Amino acid sequence: MEEKKLDLNSVIGFILIFGILMFMLWQNQPTPEELEAQEQAKQEQVEAEKKAEIKTETFETSTEDFSVTSATDSLKLEGLKNKLGAFAYSSTLPSASNKETRVETELFDLKFSNKGGFLSEVRLKKFDNYDSLPVYLIKDKNIGFNINFGTTDSRILNTQDLYFEPTISENGDNTVVSMKLKVSESKYLEYRYELKPDNYMMDFTIRSQGLSDVVNSSQGVNLDWKQKMIRGDKSVEYENRYTRLTYQHDGGKIDKLSPTSDDDDVEEDVTWLSYRQHFFSSILVSEKPFKTVDLISENLLESGDDDAEFTKLYSSKIPLELQGGELNAPLKFYFGPTDNTVLRQYDYSLDDSIPFGWGIFGWINRYVFVPLFSFLSGLMPYGFAIVVMTILVRIVMSPVTYKSYLSQAKMKILKPEINEINEKYKDNAMKKQQATMALYSKAGASPMAGCLPGLLQLPVFYALFQFFPSAFDLRHKSFLWADDLSSYDTIAELPFKIPFYGDHISLFPILASVAIFFYMKMTTGQQAASQPTQEGMPDMQKMMKYMIYFSPIMMLVFFNNYASGLSLYYFVSNLITIGIMLVIKNFIIDEDKIHAKIQENKKKPKKENRFQKKMKDMMEQAEQQKQMQNRKK
Structure with missing residues (x-):
């Protein structure tokens, strides 16, 4: 009798548990909108797999593709994977919030953009402009710093649209800012900035780790550096005459683009590029000369525009070399005054970027007037x-x-x-x-x-x-x-x-x-x-x-x-x-x-x-010929 009661209670218990489970499933069933989203995600995944198999379609990424997401949101993660491939991982990290990382030194107040990993703001703390406002070399999106590359799954990506993870550390007295665009915790593209005390020159390295099977080396990797030069003098027209893109190439030759009109050039074996805004410069130095650089200078100043914010737009396109499928470009960035005393402290003849004049005129300035006036x-x-x-x-x-x-x-x-x-x-x-x-x-x-x-x-x-x-x-x-x-x-x-x-x-x-x-x-x-x-x-x-x-x-x-x-x-x-x-x-x-x-x-x-005798003889001969012609007439 007791066994029958036990069986009956068990049956009732199972029925109750089953009822509760059914009720919970009914309560949590997907809405029609969620069912539609799941179906769309499945279709996108199938299409992506088909395209990956035939490898004939190429994705061109845009800023809208990289919205902030959570690693727990599988649908969004799958959508990012379809568009970014291996680099979708970078958008799942906490740094993917379009924020900036700020660092201060004795000379700089810097901001690094998590989106793109580049310096988004550079303020020189020791200087003011003519209107007593701070001197900014980079500010308010006047900078474009981007690496464009293809991937092995037929995508074209731009680092300026991808999220980097920042870390700040110390290397002795130096401050190291590392911005990593991650495929995983051990695979990434890194911008490494090392700031030295009381120094306008910072080490800047572009390197990759474990990306040889991700980056398509046959498509090439290009660095694009664009910068609008911020007005800093009282007379913008006068300032614009001395605002110029200057570069060193072919083992020490100095050339420059026109300061008065739009200009462009293609140079080989370029050691450094100077984006000069009269009294201040942004200079990119390469330890190993760039094989080729496409240079463009565009004049932004219109006649009579006394309130102009920018004077020129400089642009440089630089192919970066891959070694074993990996990037390793040791560079340097100089942000500071176009001051002969300061620039001569460095080993790259950066003082040649100062317009002292060509030939004997430059020689007189360098070796006579500069030391004398100093x-x-x-x-x-x-x-x-x-x-x-x-x-x-x-x-x-x-x-x-x-x-x-x-x-x-x-x-x-x-x-x-x-x-x-x-x-x-x-x-x-x-x-x-x-x-x-x-x-x-x-x-x-x-x-x-x-x-x-x-x-x-x-x-x-x-x-x-x-x-x-x-x-x-x-x-x-x-x-x-x-x-x-x-x-x-x-x-x-x-x-x-x-x-x-x-x-x-x-x-x-x-x-x-x-x-x-x-x-x-x-x-x-x-x-x-x-x-x-x-x-x-x-x-x-x-x-x-x-x-x-x-x-x-x-x-x-x-x-x-x-x-x-x-x-x-x-x-x-x-x-x-x-x-x-x-x-x-x-x-x-x-x-x-x-x-x-x-x-x-x-x-x-x-x-x-x-000489005088020869001239006299020539004149006498000419006079004789003239007299003979007159006689014939």
């Missing part, structure tokens, strides 16, 4: 250093000034005799020329002697023209009424903008223009008075008279937006030159003595050199 600015304020350097330059060049003025004085004394020769042989150009040359030879004078000293000064003139706009030390240094010697000074703001001049009035260019007017009045006027008028030739006196007024106007307009340090130099230089010439004229050169010396020279027999 020495003087260490002893006195920067404005006074410019004045003292100008005085020293003019003193060194004073012998050239003396030679030029002496030649002009000789030509002025000989002018009456030249006019007599012109009148005597006005119908015979050949005789006139022969007589003129003979007079110059006997008197020891030459019309070219006044030009040569001026030509000798041109390298110095051009070198300084390049030096001041590139002198980082002048940045934000004040002198008298100028707030910043690396930019224009302002004594008045205009309510309108004058084409080619601007919307302000700078005083240093005005002073420089006045000084150059009086300087040219003395030199050009003297030279014009000494030059005889040649028949059939332009009236030099009239041309020089125009130059006396044209040059100051050009100085006034052109330099209104230039660095006030450069205008200060020309102002002081012309003042000193005027002073030197007044001393030469009134205390050194005696025109009566020069005239007496010329007369003595004319009495002495003058031995012709080989």
